[in-house]
Amino acid sequence: MNMIKLSWKYLIAKPLSTGLNILLLGLGLAIITVLILIQDQFENKMTKDAEGIDLVVGAKGSPLQLILSSVYHIDFPTGNIDLKDAMALSKNRLVKNIIPLGLGDNYQGYRIVGTNHDYLALYSATFSQGNAWEKPFEVVLGHEVAEKIGLKTGNTFIGSHGIGSSSHEHDAHPYVITGVLAPMGNVLDKLILTSIESVWYTHDEEHDHATHEAPVAKKGFPITDQDREVTSLLIQYRNPIAAVQLPRFINSKSALQAASPSFEISRLFELLGIGVKLIQGLAIVIIIIAGLGIFIALFNSLKERKYDLAVMRTLGASSWQLFLHIVLEGVILTIMGAVVGIAIGHLFLVILVMQNDQGAISTLSAAVFLKEELWILGYAVIVGILASLIPAWNAYQTDIAKQLTKA
Amino acid sequence: MILRAKNIEFYYDSNQKFQIPDISLDAGDQMLVIGKSGSGKTTILNIIAGLLKPKSGSVTIDGTDIYSLKGSQLDKFRGKNIGIIFQKPHILAPLTVEENLQLANFFVRENTQMIEPLLKELGIFDKKKARINTLSEGEAQRVSIARALVNKPKLILADEPTASLDDENAAAVVRLLQTQAKKYNAALIIVTHDQRVKDHIPNLIIIGGQL
Ligand SMILES: Nc1ncnc2c1ncn2[C@@H]1O[C@H](COP(=O)(O)OP(=O)(O)OP(=O)(O)O)[C@@H](O)[C@H]1O
Ligand SMILES: [Mg+2]
Numbered sequence: 001m002n003m004i005k006l007s008w009k010y011l012i013a014k015p016l017s018t019g020l021n022i023l024l025l026g027l028g029l030a031i032i033t034v035l036i037l038i039q040d041q042f043e044n045k046m047t048k049d050a051e052g053i054d055l056v057v058g059a060k061g062s063p064l065q066l067i068l069s070s071v072y073h074i075d076f077p078t079g080n081i082d083l084k085d086a087m088a089l090s091k092n093r094l095v096k097n098i099i100p101l102g103l104g105d106n107y108q109g110y111r112i113v114g115t116n117h118d119y120l121a122l123y124s125a126t127f128s129q130g131n132a133w134e135k136p137f138e139v140v141l142g143h144e145v146a147e148k149i150g151l152k153t154g155n156t157f158i159g160s161h162g163i164g165s166s167s168h169e170h171d172a173h174p175y176v177i178t179g180v181l182a183p184m185g186n187v188l189d190k191l192i193l194t195s196i197e198s199v200w201y202t203h204d205e206e207h208d209h210a211t212h213e214a215p216v217a218k219k220g221f222p223i224t225d226q227d228r229e230v231t232s233l234l235i236q237y238r239n240p241i242a243a244v245q246l247p248r249f250i251n252s253k254s255a256l257q258a259a260s261p262s263f264e265i266s267r268l269f270e271l272l273g274i275g276v277k278l279i280q281g282l283a284i285v286i287i288i289i290a291g292l293g294i295f296i297a298l299f300n301s302l303k304e305r306k307y308d309l310a311v312m313r314t315l316g317a318s319s320w321q322l323f324l325h326i327v328l329e330g331v332i333l334t335i336m337g338a339v340v341g342i343a344i345g346h347l348f349l350v351i352l353v354m355q356n357d358q359g360a361i362s363t364l365s366a367a368v369f370l371k372e373e374l375w376i377l378g379y380a381v382i383v384g385i386l387a388s389l390i391p392a393w394n395a396y397q398t399d400i401a402k403q404l405t406k407a
Numbered sequence: 408m409i410l411r412a413k414n415i416e417f418y419y420d421s422n423q424k425f426q427i428p429d430i431s432l433d434a435g436d437q438m439l440v441i442g443k444s445g446s447g448k449t450t451i452l453n454i455i456a457g458l459l460k461p462k463s464g465s466v467t468i469d470g471t472d473i474y475s476l477k478g479s480q481l482d483k484f485r486g487k488n489i490g491i492i493f494q495k496p497h498i499l500a501p502l503t504v505e506e507n508l509q510l511a512n513f514f515v516r517e518n519t520q521m522i523e524p525l526l527k528e529l530g531i532f533d534k535k536k537a538r539i540n541t542l543s544e545g546e547a548q549r550v551s552i553a554r555a556l557v558n559k560p561k562l563i564l565a566d567e568p569t570a571s572l573d574d575e576n577a578a579a580v581v582r583l584l585q586t587q588a589k590k591y592n593a594a595l596i597i598v599t600h601d602q603r604v605k606d607h608i609p610n611l612i613i614i615g616g617q618l
Contacts, residue, residue, distance in 0.1 A: 001506060001513040013501035311497045314456070316486015316514035316558070318479030401459035404493065405449050 003321065007328040010301075017297050018333065024293055025337030025383070026344055028286030029376050033345025035276060035283070036372045041364050043269070046072065049187045050261035052122050054243065057081070057089065057250055058232035063259035064268060070101055070232040071261050073111050073187055077103050080229040081256055087221050089233065089250070094242035099234040100221055102199035105159045107175075110145045112159050112192045114199030114230075117218040122234070123188050129153045130179030136201050136212050139175045139194040143183040153177050159192075159202060173202055196230060197222050291383045294333055298326060298391040309395050310403035323396040330388025331381055338380035342373055408467075409434045409561050409594040412455055415464035417447075427451055427464075428612055432594040434561065437585060439611035440598040446615025448598040452566050455596065457485045469561050486515040490555030490593070492584070494567040496547040498539040504550050505535040508557045515558050525553040529583070545576055549583070556587055563588050565597045569604060581607045 011018045050071050058066045061078030068075035090098045099122065102114030113119075117132055120140075130153040132140055141151065151157060156174035175198070181188055195216035216222065221230075235258075237243055243260075250258035302309075309322050317325075349366035410432040418424040425447040432438060442448045453459035455466055457473045466473050468488055476484055498507050508522045526532040529549040531542075539547060548568065555563060565584055569577035581597070581604055588595035597604060605611065 001509040006502075006510065006513075009501040009506070307497060308499050311493075311499065312510070312514065313482060314458070314485065314489075314491045315511045315554070316483050318482040320479065321514070401453040404453070404458065 003324055003328055004332070007325055007332055010305075010325075011329055011332060014297075014301070017301075021290060021294050021297055021333055022337045022340055025287060025290035025334060025380065026340035028283050028290055029338055029341025029380060030344035030348060031279060031283035031286070032376060033342050033373060034348055035279060036370060036376075037345065037349055037366070037368060038364060039276065040370055040372070041368065045186065046265050048185075050265060052236065053234045053261050054237045055235040055247060055250075055258050055260055056232055057086075057235060057256050057258045060255065060257045063257065064264050066232065066257060066259045067261050067264040069103065070234065071187070073103075073113070073191060077231045078257070080231050081233075083221065083224070083228040083230055085254055085256060086230050086233055089235075089254075089256070090220065092246070092249075094238050094246045094249075095235055096238040097236040098220070100196055100230040101232045101234065102196045102229075103231040105161055105199060105202065107145075107157055107159050107192055108149055110142075110149070110190060110192050112139070112175075112194060112199070114194055114196040116196065116216075116220065119193065119234070123184060123186055125184060125188055126182045127179045128182040130177070132218075133178055133193070133195050133198070134215055136195060136197045136214075136216055137173055137175050138178045139192050139198070140179040140181060141177055142189040142191045142193070143181050144189040145192055146177075146180040151177055153179060161203075195222070200228055287379075287383060290337065291387045294330055294384065294387040295390070298330060298388050299394075302326070302391050302394055305395075306398055306403050309398045310400040313398065313400045314404070319396045319398075322398060323392045326392035326395045327385060327388045330392075331384035334380040334384030334387070335377065338377045341380075342376060408432070409436070409469055410455065410596075411465075411467040413465050413467075415451075415454060415466070416462045417450060417454060417459070418462065425450060426614060427454070427461075428614070430455070430596075430612070432562075432596070434594060435589060435592050437588060437595040437608050437610060438597075439604060439608040440596060440614060441600065441602075441605070441611055442614040443600055446600075448600070448614065449566055451614065452491075452564050452596070452598050455562075456489050456491055456564055457481050483515060486511070487517070487558055488561045490558065490560035490563045492551050492555045492563070492565040492568050494570050496539075496544075496551035498542075498547060498550050498554070500539050503536050503538060504531065504542070507550065508554050511554050511557045517558065519557060519559050521557045521559060522553075525556055528587075529553050544571065548572070548580060552580075552583060552587070556591065559591055559593075561593055563593050563595045565595070567599050567601065568597065569599060569601050574603060577601065577603050578607070 053071060056066055056070045058070060058077065059079030059081050065075045066078050069077040086100060089095065097118060099115060099118045103111065105112040120132060128143065146152060155177050158174050175194065183189060197216045201212060237246065247258040247260060250256050312322060346366045349364060352361055353364055353366060408431055410430060412430040414429065415427040416424065417427060440448055440451060450459065454461050457466070460474055471484065473481060473484060499510065502510065505522060512518055526535055529552060531546055531549050531553070534542060534546060542550065563584065568580050568584065572580060584595060584597065585607065597608065
């Protein structure tokens with residue numbers, strides 16, 4: 001027998017009240033857990049995916065949409081821009097590097113992104129199989145794409161038009177897989193990468209076999225005399241002055257729109273932050289109610305228990321041991337609530353991710369444990385102590401003789 | 408001398424002071440305190456048990472003036488040296504019979520190795536995993552006796568242990584208390600208004616006037 005076991009016995013003697021209190025506290029803490037997990041992963045992922053991209057240029061529209069579609073590949077593109085405008089921009093002295101993107105196709109919901117090898121370099125991509133594309137219609141699969149659709153180097157598939165999975169298929173020109181990327185833990189995992197040329201040629205009516213065999217551009221833009229378009233451009237600044245001048249220049253002078261990922265993300269988080277704060281407030285209210293519930297349960301049980309406490313004193317327990325006995329009951333309760341809460345939080349995330357196997361939520365992982373979750377445990381212990389302090393003090397002051405004479 | 412209560416004065420209301428005779432008992436002595444309801448029997452017992460500080464006078468148990476002990480020292484002293492049996496068997500309901508006895512051991516930080524022999528002697532060994540609400544009243548009474556004895560006390564105090572029992576069981580409980588006290592050479596005080604007990608313990612004091 002020890003103090004913890006003693007408190008534990010009293011807790012399981014009233015399983016309904018104990019269970020309800022654990023569950024209520026668990027729910028409140030589960031919400032906090034989910035918020036912490038999502039917030040941490042979103043922020044981490046979003047910052048990581050945007051690393052090295054100073055500016056995104058695309059068709060006019062919502063700047064946030066431009067960022068979401070071109071950096072994170074989760075929204076629809078704002079439209080296409082003229083290759084000539086894009087190439088003109090690449091000659092600007094403020095631009096250090098420019099990576100064109102051609103979007104618009106998918107395979108089973110995974111986006112096919114036409115780009116050049118700089119895009120791979122941007123994320124320091126490494127291959128688990130094969131190599132990068134060299135010719136039109138050669139593609140490289142992100143790690144997760146390869147895993148989910150079960151294709152490997154040498155296999156072919158036919159892309160569909162549009163960026164959602166329900167669009168019609170292109171009838172000609174299968175893509176050939178030349179490589180599969182190693183798991184990157186970023187946006188590349190969910191992309192199918194190919195050359196700009198591939199994206200162009202799939203949409204062409206007539207097919208010219210000579211060009212289809214020519215090597216594609218590995219840096220910069222493809223050389224062509226035709227009127228072509230790209231979707232957007234990822235730009236790296238040459239110097240800090242560019243951050244001031246370039247966006248203003250692009251937005252005022254041309255038919256193009258420039259958007260800064262870091263600016264748009266922080267704006268997005270600000271917007272989300274209000275929602276997060278609301279949910280957080282709700283969670284705190286639930287936790288306070290749970291704390292009150294524990295307080296009431298302990299306080300009420302004390303009435304019936306005064307006698308037990310007096311008996312313990314006659315057996316040699318000190319007042320402080322009675323105090324500890326009640327506090328331990330509160331703390332055990334809340335620690336269990338915290339464990340249940342963290343478990344529910346992770347379980348909720350598992351279910352959430354399972355139901356969304358593509359898109360922003362699918363990049364989340366439930367198997368991540370953060371040190372903030374230890375804080376949850378800490379908060380729970382504090383709630384337990386606060387809720388049990390008054391009942392424990394009551395127990396401390398039990399007048400044994402009076403109590404024993406009463407019955 | 409195991410117990411010496413000297414010049415004890417106590418009252419809840421200064422107009423109604425209790426008349427408390429001096430008491431002294433040696434190891435193995437047995438004594439009955441008889442008085443009618445409301446005469447202050449439980450009050451005396453509480454004073455001797457260190458649960459209720461008298462207005463004046465001293466209670467000395469095995470050479471220790473118990474009311475000179477501070478806070479938890481008194482609690483530990485009580486747990487170690489005094490076994491108390493209440494009128495109703497106050498067994499902690501969330502714990503099993505065995506755990507009730509283990510708790511008594513735990514609070515004095517000693518393993519007296521008495522749990523098994525006591526439960527066997529009192530005929531409740533097969534109930535050691537049972538809960539209080541599955542025990543008969545007589546069994547519960549024996550559990551509370553076992554719990555009072557498990558720390559090998561030098562002084563056993565019983566408050567109306569026979570009040571709710573029939574003649575046969577009342578006699579059995581008194582006999583049980585007597586044999587256990589003798590066996591462990593403890594002093595025994597039984598406080599009661601139950602006239603039946605008189606036949607078993609000749610050494611008695613009467614408080615609060617004649618019955
Ligand atoms: N905490 C208290 N405050 C005030 N008066 C009390 C208190 N406890 C007991 N009394 C009074 O003191 C008197 C003696 O009480 P006590 O419990 O010692 O009687 P008793 O002899 O044990 O009676 P019974 O045989 O009914 O158990 C009673 O009149 C009772 O009302
Ligand atoms: Mg009484």
